[in-house]
Amino acid sequence: MLYPIDAYDKHGLLKPSAMLWLTLIFNAKAWIIFVMAGASREQGAQVLEILYPVRNNLYFAMVMGLPALFLMWVTGQRHKNKKLINALWRRGKSILLAAYMTDCALQVYQLTLLNGAFSWSRAITLLITVWLGLYLIRSTRVRNTFADQPLER
Numbered sequence: 001m002l003y004p005i006d007a008y009d010k011h012g013l014l015k016p017s018a019m020l021w022l023t024l025i026f027n028a029k030a031w032i033i034f035v036m037a038g039a040s041r042e043q044g045a046q047v048l049e050i051l052y053p054v055r056n057n058l059y060f061a062m063v064m065g066l067p068a069l070f071l072m073w074v075t076g077q078r079h080k081n082k083k084l085i086n087a088l089w090r091r092g093k094s095i096l097l098a099a100y101m102t103d104c105a106l107q108v109y110q111l112t113l114l115n116g117a118f119s120w121s122r123a124i125t126l127l128i129t130v131w132l133g134l135y136l137i138r139s140t141r142v143r144n145t146f147a148d149q150p151l152e153r
Contacts, residue, residue, distance in 0.1 A: 001144060011079035014148040017141050023132045027068035027099055030061030060106065067099045093136060093146040100133040 009015050016024075025032070033051055037044035052058035071092050078089045088095075107126045136142055 001140060003141075003144075009079070013079060014141075014145045016075055016145050019135060019139070020142055020145060023096070023136060024068040024072055026128060026132055027096065027103070028065035028072070030058060031065045031069060034058070034062060057106075057110070061103070064099050064103050064106075067095045071096060090146060093142060097133065097136050100129060100136060104129050104133060 003014060007015055007017075030052075033047070037047045040047065048055075048058060052061070071089075074085055074089050074092070077085050104126070107122065107129060111122065111126070
């Protein structure tokens with residue numbers, strides 16, 4: 001499939017779309033919250049207590065966000081023709097999908113622990129997780145972005 005010229009970077013690689021960046025950022029949300037809590041020293045512990053009342057959930061969410069952080073870093077490195085980086089990039093969609101499926105399963109598990117008690121924040125987070133997971137599965141742009149390889153020099 002052909003994309004407009006501005007969809008490619010200066011190395012001829014298909015750039016991740018804004019939606020893919022949003023998906024990566026959402027998957028790394030625990031890291032963003034952790035950094036924001038650290039930046040607001042006085043209220044940082046309170047913010048973490050509100051968003052992650054069980055501390056282990058924060059740690060697990062941070063582990064779940066590592067693939068997204070790694071893929072964000074690899075995005076800028078894939079033009080260097082390193083075989084390992086390019087091999088990991090081509091598996092990026094699978095890695096990200098596994099992280100989303102695990103995150104979704106964790107959210108459903110937490111919902112069952114609460115006996116299905118409704119919370120807007122949990123409902124919206126689960127809805128966005130499912131929606132972005134479906135985007136990863138169905139998007140041809142995502143498939144083409146992760147299949148893209150640098151030109152041989």
